[in-house]
Amino acid sequence: MGRKNRNRQRAQQDRDGKPEGKRNRDDAGWGAGYSEIIKENKLFEHYYTELKIVPEGEFEEFMETMREPLPATIRITGYKSHAKEILHTLKEKYFKEVQDLEVDGQKIEAPQPLSWYPDELAWHTNLSRKILRKSPLLEKFHQFLVSETESGNISRQEAVSMIPPLLLKIEPQHKILDMCAAPGSKTAQLIEMLHSDMDVPFPEGFVIANDVDNKRCYLLVHQAKRLNSPCIMVVNHDASSIPRLHIDQDGKKDVLFYDRILCDVPCSGDGTMRKNIDVWKKWTTSNSLHLHGLQIRIAVRGVEQLAVGGRMVYSTCSLNPIEDEAVIAALLEKSEGALELADASADLPGLKYMPGITSWKVMTKEGQWFSDWSEVPTSRHTQIRPTMFPPTDPEKLANMKLERCMRILPHHQNTGGFFVAVLVKKAPMPWNRRYPKYLQPVTVLHVDMKCSVCYSPPPPKKMKLFGFKEDPFVFLTEDDPIFPPIQAFYNLSPDFPKMNVLTRTHEGKKRHLYMVSKELRNVLLNNSERMKVINTGVKVWSRNTDGEQFGCAFRLAQEGIYTLCPYIRARIINISVEDVKVLLTQENPFLSKLEDDAHNQAKKLEMGSIVLRYLPDPQDLDAPQCPIDLCGWRGKTSLRAFVPRNDALWVFSSH
Template sequence: MGKRSRQRQKNQPAGRDDRDSGWGAGYADIVKENKLFEHYYKELGLVPDGEFEQFMEAMREPLPATIRITGYKRYPDEQAWHTNMSRKIIRKSPLLEKFHQFLVSETESGNISRQEAVSMIPPLLMKIESHHKILDMCAAPGSKTAQLIEMLHADMDVPFPEGFVIANDVDNKRCYLLVHQAKRLNSPCIMVINHDASCIPTLKIDADGQKDILFYDRILCDVPCSGDGTMRKNIDVWKKWTTSNSLHLHGLQLRIAVRGVEQLAVGGRMVYSTCSLNPIEDEAVIAALLEKSEGALELADSSADLPGLKWMPGVTSWKLMTKDGQWYPDWSHVPSSRHTQIRPTMFPPTDPEKLASMHLERCMRILPHHQNTGGFFVAVLVKKAPMPWNKRYPKVQEEAPKGASLAQESAVKQDGVCGPPASKKMKLFGYKEDPFVFLTEDDPVFTTIQSFYDLSPNFPKQNVLTRTHEGKKRHLYMVSKELRNVLLNNSERMKVINTGVKVWSRNSDGEEFGCAFRLAQEGIYTLQPYIRSRIIRVSVEDIKVLLTQENPFLSKLEDDAHAQAKKISTIVLKYIPKPDSPADPQCSIQLCGWRGKTSIRAFVPRNERFHYLRMLGVEVFRDKQGLGHKQRDEGKGEEEGAAENEAELDLENGDENGSSQAKANSGNQGTSS
C-alpha cells in the first residue's frame, strides 16, 4: 500500500520504519484516540451511516498477521492466508515459537512474504503478463515488488520471461532493503534503481537497430502518504495525525502520478494507491490527473476483478479542513494567505459534466471494519492516448533534457531541487555502485565455463555480467535480454543499485578440475535448463544427508548417487519425483554441490536448507533454550533422530543475523507491507 511521507525522514523516522511495528517499547503509553481525526472523518461521511463506531473500534484493534505464499497464481487461490493474531502475539507467544521460526525461515528463503492483506491488492489489479515491462515507482520495502516478479514468472518452465520489473525508491538505504526482498526470488528480470519518483529519468532502449524511448506496459504508483489507514499497526499515527499531513503531500503525490503516466505506454495500466483514507491524497489526486490528461486517461472499472473484496466506491464530493479546524468547501473560499498551503487541485472539479465523466466512483476505498484489514485506497488508470503535453514523442537525447516533462518542470518551479542533476554532481554524489560489465563471448573465463558445464548452444551468454572492471571476477550474474538492453543504454542517466541473479561463484579449488567457477544456488533454476553435464540424480534420503550434514562422506549417499558422484567434481544434485512414490515431494529439487576427494557438500543457504527439509518431512526448529536447531524425521524417536545427526551442521550459526533481519523485515513493513 502507499508509503508514509519520506519528506519527514530528515526530522523524524517514518512510522513504517518502527522496528516493532508500533508494538514495542515506547508505544505502551500511546492512547488510541484523536478527536480531530474522528471529527474530520465523521464530517466527510466516508463511512456508511451507522458504522462509524465499528470503524473506530476496528482502527483500535491490532492488525491480524497475514502471509502470502510465493506462488505463481493470483490471490486469493489459497495463496494468501490471514490469522486472527497480531504479529506481536505470534512473535512473543511460547506456544507459537515453532510457527514463528517457520515464518522467519520461510520468509528469508523467499517462500512466503509476511505482507498485509490490502497491500496485496495493487499488483492483482495490474493484470500482469510475462512480457510486460513494469515500473514500480516507490517500491521499498518491496513486498508488492515481489508480487510483480512472481507474476512475471508465472510459467516456471520459462527461465527468462520477456518482461521485467524496474523497482525504484528515493531512499538509498531503503533500496537495499528492496534488494534483499527481491533477491529472495532469484529472478534475472529485476532491477533496483535509486531516483526521486517525481522526476525519474526517461530511459532509452535499442529497438530494431534504433534508439527509442522506454514506455512501460504497467506502472505501480504506490505513493508516499500520511498513512492514516495504518493506525492498527503503526500506533504513532494516532498522536501524529493532522490534516496538514495530507495538504503537504498532495503536491508530491500528484507530481509522481503525472511522471508515471508520462512514462506509461498507450494501452498500458497504472495503479495508483495509498494507505490513506483522505480524499485529498486519493480522489483529489486522481481527479487532477484526469483533468490534466484531457481524455488521455480513463479510470478502469475493476469491480469484477477481485470477487469477494468489500470496498466503498470513490467519492465525488469532499471538503478540506486545516489543522485548526477551519473548513473550506471549494477553492473560492480559500483566502489568499492560504494559497501556498492549499491548492485548487485539492478540491473536486466544479463542472458537473466534467466530474461525472471522470467516474471517480470507480476508485476503491477499503475500510478496516469491513474485512478486518488496514485502510486502503486504489485506482486503476488506463492510458488511451499520449499525454497532451507529449503529443509528439520526444527525441532521445544524449544528455538529460532540461525540463523534460511536466512533472519535472513542476518540481523545479515549486521545490527548486528536482531537475535532472548535472553530470559532475552525479559522479560526485550518486553513482558509487560497482559498474555492470557484460562478458564478451570470447572472454577466457566464459570459455572454460562453457565447456566445463557443456552449456547448450541456445544459452544466452551475452546476458552474463560481473561487477568489476579490474582484477579477478568473483561472481557472475545473469539478466534477461531486455534488462541487458536497458543497462547498456542508460548507464549515465540511471543509478542502478542491483540487478540480475548470481549464477556462478569463484572457487579456487576448482581450477585443478578445469573450471574456477562453481554453480551458485541462487541461479540454479535459471541455469539448469542449459546445463547438459555434471548432473547427479539423488533420492529423498540423499537430500536429507546433504542438507543435515556439513561434509558427509561420499559413502553416506545411496549406491546410485555414490557411483555418479565419484566421477564428477562440481555438480547439480537433482531430485526428480517418482509417480509411484506419492508420499515423497512431487516437485523437482535442485541443489548446487561440490565433491572433494572423499566427501561431498551442498552449497545451500541455511533457510533454504530448512525449507527443503520441511518438504521431506524433517522437522526443523530451535529448542526452547535456544541452544541449537533440532532436526528430526517425523515418526522417528528423538534418540534415533539425534543419533543420525551427530555430524549435523551448526544450524544455530547466524541466528542472530537471521532474527534481526526478520525483525527488520516485519518492522519495515510499517505502512507498506
C-alpha cells in the same frame, strides 16, 4: 524537488506505512500489543465524520476496529510449484495441529486464508505473542514462520498492501516500473507474477524498482534477491522526476514505455493506525495538504512513461480524499481523455471495499472548512491548491467515474485502511502529443527581431548521485577468455545467452559472474549515464581457487541455479528424497551415504562443482511435488550441498 520535500518523501516512503527508522513492536512479535498508548484523536473523528467516507451507522464500528491491533498476515512467496509445496506444509502440518488447540480454556482461532487472494497463498492470524508462548505447539508454529520468513519463503506483509500488484494483471512479457518500491514486499509480488512459468528462465518482461532513499534501496535489494530473478533492477531516483530511459529497437534508439506501473506514493498513512500507533497523536490535515502536490507529480511522471494500452495502479495507505480521489481527478483532468479509470470491481472476488467518492471538502489544520477553491483566501493559496477540490463541472465529474476508485475500510474485513485506483492509458498524454518525441518549445529571437517557436530536446540534466558509489556493470565480450573453460566444464547448450553475463569490475580478477535478461541488458547498455543502478541480475558463478585444478575456476551459485539449469548439460546428479535429507542434515556426507543410484552417478564425475537435482515422482504423493535444484561439490570421497539448510528443508518438514 527541494530538500524539505525530499526529506518528507523519505520519511513517508515506507510503503507499508512504517515511518523510517521505526519498527512496530507488533512486527517483531507476530502479534505483540501496544495497548498502553491512548488511541484517540478528536480532529481525526470530526474530519472523517464530516467527509462521510464510512457508511451511515458504521462509524463507531470503524473507530473501534481502528483501535484494535492489526492481525498478522503472511504471504507465501516464491514461484508457483515451490509456493504450493510450502502451502501444503502449512495446511497439512502446522494449521491442522493448531486448529483444535485450547490455551487456558480458550479455543485458538486457526489461521484463515484471505478470501480474495488467489490460490490461498495469503493467510491472517490473530495469535498474539503471549498466546504463542503458552503452547509448545504454537511455539513450534511460530519458529517455523520465523525461519521461513528469514529464508524468504514466507513474507510478513499487510493484507491491503497485497492488493495493488494483483490489480496490475502482470504477464511474463510486461515491462514494469515500481516507482516508490521500498521496502519491497509489493516488488516481490511483481517479480513472482513475471515468473509465473518456472520453465522459462528469462521472461521477456522485467521489473525496474525505484526508491528515492539510497539506504532504503538496499532493503529493496535484500527483498528482491530472495527471489533470485535475472529480471529485476533496483534504481535510486526521485520518483517525481525519474529519468526517461532508452532502449535499442532493431538498431534504432527508442523511448522505453512501461506496460505496467505501480505508483504506490508517499502518504500521510492514516490507514495504518492499527499498527503505527504514532499516527494517533500526530494526525493532522496538514500532512495530506503537504503531500498532495508531490503525489500528483509522481503520478504524472508515471503516466508519461506508461505505454498506450498500459495499466497504472495508484495507491496510498491513506483514507484521505485529498491524497486519493483529488489526485486521481487532477490526473484525469490533465490527461484530457488520454487516461481512463478502469472498473476493477470484478478483479478480486471476495474483497470488500467502498466506491470512490465524488464530493468532499478541504479542512485546514486549525479546523476551518472550504467547499470550493473560490472560498479559499489568498493567504491560504500556498497551502491549499485548486486540485484539492472536486471538479465543479457536473458533466466533467460524471465522465471521470471516480466511483471506480476503491477505498478499503478496516472494519469490513479486519484489515488496515487503503485506497487504490486502476488507470488505463488510451492515448499519449496531451503535452506529449503537442510536443512529439518529448521536444520542448524554445522561443528564438531572429535577426529581424521577430520571434518564432521551434522545438528542441530538453537540456540533459546532470545526474545527482547520493549514497555509495556503485561498482560498474561490465558485460562479457564475445572473446572473453574467462568463458570457454566454463562452457566446456558444464557443457552449456549452444543457445546459452553468454552476452547476458556481467561482472562488477573493470580491473583485476572477476570474482562473481551475474546474469540479466536480454531486455535488462538492453536497458543497462543504453542508459548508463542516465540512471543510478543500485543492483541488478542474479549471481550464477563464483570464483573458486580449488576449482582451477579441475578445469574450471568458477563454481555454481545457488542464487542463480534456476536461471542456469536449463542450459547445463553435464555435472548433474539426480537424487532422491532420502539423498536430499542426507545432504541437508549432514555437513559433508561420504558418497556411500547416498542411495545406490546417486552414488553411482557421483562416482563417474570428476571433482568440482555439480548440480543436485530432485525430480518429483507423481506416483509418490508423500514426497515433495516440486522439482528442486541444489548447488553441490563433488569432493574426493564426499558430496556437499552449498545451500543454507532453511532454503530447502521446508520441503521435507511435512513429508
